[in-house]
Amino acid sequence: MVRPALSDGPARALADRAADPLHDDPSGLEALWGSARAGDRPFDPGELAHLPEPAQRYLAHAIAAGTPLATAVRLRMRGAIRLSRWWPFRADQVIVRDRGMVWRATARMRGLPIRGFDRLLDGVGAMQWRIFGRIPIIRAAGPDITRSAAGRVAAESIWLPSILCGAGVSWQVGAASTVHARFAVEGHPADLSLAFEQGGLRSVALRRWGNPGGGRFREVDFGAIVEQEATFGGYTIPARLRAGWYFGSERFDSEGEFLRVTIDDAAFR
16 A cells, blocks of 8 residues: 545545546456466476576475466455554455456544555556545555556565566575565566575565655655465465565664554465
């Protein structure tokens, strides 16, 4: 989530509903999941022999040999999001290779349910959030939102690691138990830095387009600390993590961290 500034208020939002291009558009999560075709090629670690050894080790850890290389994942999650303070949320998310993702959530702020979605779908990013699912409070679209969402999809490839087995991904060994995966999401390049500890994924980081704190959009260090992994259907993925801006600096803990996630279930297709 990019966390843009709120609109001028419910009254203005209601007055603008007819002009809102997202108003009558559902999140698209169910349709996106329904469009995903099942993976049918089994994962063979031997096919990764040309990759740097840390990349081979990570992918063999993340995907069990013989598991179909999925084209999509559906995640059920809960956690907390920081918007001036921490608020609880529950969400479903679908990520589909070559199409994007939809994150549909409900958060509770001062007892009020805030429902909405963030998405990148077929090259177009958008956000829409409403009180009680009716009164718009956040609406955002455009090139900056799309570029930021592309960075998010790149970072969240750790939940669909079969993406990182594709021919469009190049790998390079970094420093101190890290490896870089470079690829593009909807034409936006990403340089994903993956760090490991005792065979498991410890963190993911990249430069992501965003505007933390408001103001102009720019490239900012973004990442997540993986606190726990779990295995679902042959895939071992981060099951508990903390994510946010200014990753790798003291500002991450003091102001950058804005999302804490626990994955309750993951289904691969």
